[in-house]
Amino acid sequence: MTAMPTAAESVIAAARALLGDRLATASALREQHSRGEDTTTPTLPDAVAFPTNTEEVAALVTLCAQHGVPVVPFGAGTSLEGHVNPVRGGLSIDLSRMNNVLDVSAEDLDCLIEPGVTRQQLNEYLRDQGMFFPVDPGSVCTIGGMCATRASGTNAVRYGTIKENVLSLEVVLADGRVINTGSRARKASNGYDLTRLMIGSEGTLGIITKIRLRLHGIPEATSAAVCQFETLKGAVDTVIQTLQVGVPVARMELVDEVQMAACISYSKLEGYAPTPCLFLEFHGTEAGVKEQAEMVQAIAADNGGKGFAWATDAETRNKLWKARHDAYWAAIALEPGKRGIATDVCVPISRLDEALLGAKQDILASGLTAPICGHVGDGNFHTVILVDDKDPAALERAWELDKAIVHRALKLGGTCSGEHGIGIGKREFLELEHGPEALAVMRSIKQTLDPKGILNPGKMFRN
Numbered sequence: 001m002t003a004m005p006t007a008a009e010s011v012i013a014a015a016r017a018l019l020g021d022r023l024a025t026a027s028a029l030r031e032q033h034s035r036g037e038d039t040t041t042p043t044l045p046d047a048v049a050f051p052t053n054t055e056e057v058a059a060l061v062t063l064c065a066q067h068g069v070p071v072v073p074f075g076a077g078t079s080l081e082g083h084v085n086p087v088r089g090g091l092s093i094d095l096s097r098m099n100n101v102l103d104v105s106a107e108d109l110d111c112l113i114e115p116g117v118t119r120q121q122l123n124e125y126l127r128d129q130g131m132f133f134p135v136d137p138g139s140v141c142t143i144g145g146m147c148a149t150r151a152s153g154t155n156a157v158r159y160g161t162i163k164e165n166v167l168s169l170e171v172v173l174a175d176g177r178v179i180n181t182g183s184r185a186r187k188a189s190n191g192y193d194l195t196r197l198m199i200g201s202e203g204t205l206g207i208i209t210k211i212r213l214r215l216h217g218i219p220e221a222t223s224a225a226v227c228q229f230e231t232l233k234g235a236v237d238t239v240i241q242t243l244q245v246g247v248p249v250a251r252m253e254l255v256d257e258v259q260m261a262a263c264i265s266y267s268k269l270e271g272y273a274p275t276p277c278l279f280l281e282f283h284g285t286e287a288g289v290k291e292q293a294e295m296v297q298a299i300a301a302d303n304g305g306k307g308f309a310w311a312t313d314a315e316t317r318n319k320l321w322k323a324r325h326d327a328y329w330a331a332i333a334l335e336p337g338k339r340g341i342a343t344d345v346c347v348p349i350s351r352l353d354e355a356l357l358g359a360k361q362d363i364l365a366s367g368l369t370a371p372i373c374g375h376v377g378d379g380n381f382h383t384v385i386l387v388d389d390k391d392p393a394a395l396e397r398a399w400e401l402d403k404a405i406v407h408r409a410l411k412l413g414g415t416c417s418g419e420h421g422i423g424i425g426k427r428e429f430l431e432l433e434h435g436p437e438a439l440a441v442m443r444s445i446k447q448t449l450d451p452k453g454i455l456n457p458g459k460m461f462r463n
């Protein structure tokens with residue numbers, strides 16, 4: 001007697017009939033979809049699907065709903081908190097082949113894209129049209145993944161996070177229905193804000209299949225600089241005072257001396273010393289940029305800043321920002337073979353010194369290597385705690401350090417995650433930050449939109 005096919009086998013057979021060889025069960029592909037850039041123990045999905053349009057995504061989700069099989073949306077797998085780990089198996093739906101720019105409007109400064117488009121691809125597409133898309137995580141990730149994690153980057157202090165730059169979404173719900181969450185209007189007072197509900201939902205409420213984005217005009221003038229400081233406190237105070245006097249900086253990134261040494265070595269930066277630094281960028285008219293730069297220079301000088309190394313030509317600027325974007329890999333390269341646990345706290349700007357200098361003390365006390373860098377213009381900073389993920393004692397120490405940094409940030413009125421999200425790694429912090437009542441509301445939203453619990457199960461909530 002032949003055994004009945006399991007639910008997963010039934011889904012695989014039907015999905016293969018739908019997608020042909022775009023439904024993969026080869027172990028290499030399943031391994032590639034078993035976790036992201038995190039330290040979770042990998043879990044293999046039963047299969048990986050590569051749809052190329054909304055109808056295929058909807059058909060796959062409908063199938064999984066019928067059979068009660070988990071569905072894990074997958075963009076580029078760069079998330080840092082175990083988001084894409086298919087902890088209960090099922091189907092990993094890889095959206096990277098849905099990567100078309102569908103429409104660009106120069107008149108309205110917006111565009112419609114598929115979720116697999118990366119910001120690098122979009123900016124390349126827009127390059128000759130005088131527009132750009134500003135949200136820039138330091139990874140090559142999909143804009144669908146950025147929406148799902150509520151991502152941001154170095155430009156957020158001036159242009160906002162992904163949340164402020166999405167006008168509307170097309171989403172496949174857990175039962176296969178397809179909805180649009182909004183219009184192209186710049187603002188709307190038109191019912192519950194489903195766009196914002198989906199942004200940051202980490203694949204637990206729906207699969208994003210189209211995204212309408214805001215674009216921005218390329219500024220008339222841009223200049224970037226690196227300012228080196230004697231102390232970390234000098235750099236942090238410069239950030240706080242710059243924001244408090246209202247200088248509209250476009251980018252203001254901090255690296256501590258450990259991270260700067262890592263960047264110098266990894267990105268072959270010449271002419272810099274391994275001291276705490278601010279990477280700055282100013283956008284505007286020629287006169288405006290000059291005025292902003294002079295104001296920040298004066299503030300930095302009062303705080304022990306040792307002059308500005310300017311990068312006015314595009315090539316030097318790009319090299320500088322590439323080095324900043326590669327800071328995570330530079331940190332990892334400090335101790336080859338180890339993985340990084342990235343903390344991601346964000347605090348009110350007036351409490352940044354307590355949060356950041358406190359974190360530095362915790363790191364020194366822990367004896368671990370953990371460079372600090374951050375989008376400090378938003379009060380957000382990261383430590384990349386280097387750890388051998390096969391050594392349980394070392395992992396334990398790293399998690400203790402992570403916890404100390406988060407607990408301090410929460411006490412200062414901040415959040416456990418400014419941009420990376422919750423996934424598996426920050427579930428206990430989500431409870432701590434929001435409390436039982438708010439968490440119960442979140443759970444009831446999940447229950448309403450995904451009653452069978454098939455969408456990215458095991459994430460955000462502990463059970």
Ligand SMILES: Cc1cc2nc3c(=O)[nH]c(=O)nc-3n(C[C@H](O)[C@H](O)[C@H](O)COP(=O)(O)OP(=O)(O)OC[C@H]3O[C@@H](n4cnc5c(N)ncnc54)[C@H](O)[C@@H]3O)c2cc1C
Pocket residue numbers: 036037072073074075076077078079080083084095115136137138139140141142143144145146147148149150151152153154202203204206207208209328329419420456
């Ligand atoms: C070197 C490095 C630097 C980084 N720097 C930053 C940074 O500066 N700022 C920042 O915010 N993050 C940063 N990150 C984290 C990461 O790049 C972001 O979280 C990114 O948004 C993830 O996108 P992804 O395409 O890789 O998504 P994935 O990792 O594939 O998925 C992330 C989550 O989104 C869900 N998802 C993916 N696509 C969809 C979709 N179409 N519909 C619904 N759900 C979906 C997944 O299920 C998962 O829960 C960095 C990571 C690395 C490795």
